[in-house]
Amino acid sequence: MKFNDVSFPHPVLGLNDSINGNIELQNPEINSLQDIYKIIIKLHFNNDDLKKILGEGKAEYYCEVTCTNTLYRQVFLSDSSKIEIEIPKKEVKGRVEFTCLLVAKKDIEAYFNTDAHLDYQGHFFDLERGDILAYFGEFSFNADIKYEKLKAVSSFMEVVGNEDLTYTNIDLKKNKIEIQLPSDSYNIFSNDIISQEERFAAVFHSSLVLNALLTALYNFEDHKDYLWAKVIEYRLKNEPAFKTLSIDEKENIPEIAQRLLGNPFTRLLDGLNVILESSQEE
Structure with missing residues (x-):
């Protein structure tokens, strides 16, 4: 439900300007454990009348979780502004949606909020449980x-071979960004001596991977x-390193790409220096 498109007969904090006051849903913490997702939600608001109702046990925090792909729907209630939720992994797939509210825990007679919009002045509301x-x-x-x-590059990108190619191709219409190499090149790349050599990781990140990521x-x-875009979008929204980069x-994209890859050029130069020192020692 899109709450901004819904009107209520009584004032609701957080919808339009019906009640004056601060309200915030802080960035949720999503933890992927072995069999469950553990989500920690922190809610905050500043309104004396609602805090009084909450303190009297007449209100509670409410979080509804839905997944349309599996028809999962669960409501979590809490007296605390910090809500901890556990969802079995086998019960959700794809997009999982959360709606966070403060609701009446019991019937409330003659509800009035002193910070409500002028349109509500002089009006009292009888609320039912769940309002x-x-x-x-x-x-x-x-x-x-x-x-x-x-944070692993493999979460949004992979290198594959393609016998029909003469030149490298970047395919963005897959779950992961595909760097498609001609068969001969891919056979060289996939050789364990090259692909499993940690010292070469920065070389690949600053060349093949960076070029593909910039294209994406x-x-x-x-x-x-x-899916690759959703992985990157999540990181951009939730990691402090990207807070000031839209x-x-x-013009921000080259820096965003380098931050996503952990500064590949610096790692390349450091890696080349290590290789050079190793060869000199031999």
Whole structure:
């Protein structure tokens, strides 16, 4: 439900300007454990009348979790503004959505909020259990994303061979960004002596991987429904390193790509120096 498109007969904090006051849904913490997702949600609001109702045990925090792919739906209630939720991994797939509210825990007679909009002045409301008092907002995560491996390049990109190619191709219409190499090149790349050599990782990241990632980021808007884009979007929204960098501003993309790859050029130069020193010692 899009709450901004819904009107209520009584004032609701967080919807339009019906009640004056601060309300916040902080960035949720999503932990991928062996069999469950553990989500920690922190909610905050500043309104004396609602805090009084909450302190009297007449209100509670409410979080509804839904997954349309599996028809999973569960409501979590809490007297604390910190809500900890556990969801079995086998019960969700794809997009999992969360809606966070403050609701009446029991019937409330003659509800009035002193910080309500002038339109509500002089009006009192009889609320029933479950009626919405505050709207904190909504968020979602994708259960197909391996959050425990999110920072690994392999979470959004892979190198494959293609016998029909003469030149390298970047395919963005897959779950992962595909760097498609001609068969001869791929056979060289996939050789254990090369692909499993840690010292060469920075070489690949600053060449093949960076070029492919730049292509993907410059075409990000047209591919946002693909899993690789959702992985990158999650990192951009949740990691402090990207807080001041908007992907909508094209001039930021080269820096975003380098941050996603952990500064590949610096690692390349450091790696080359290690290789040079090793060869000199021999």
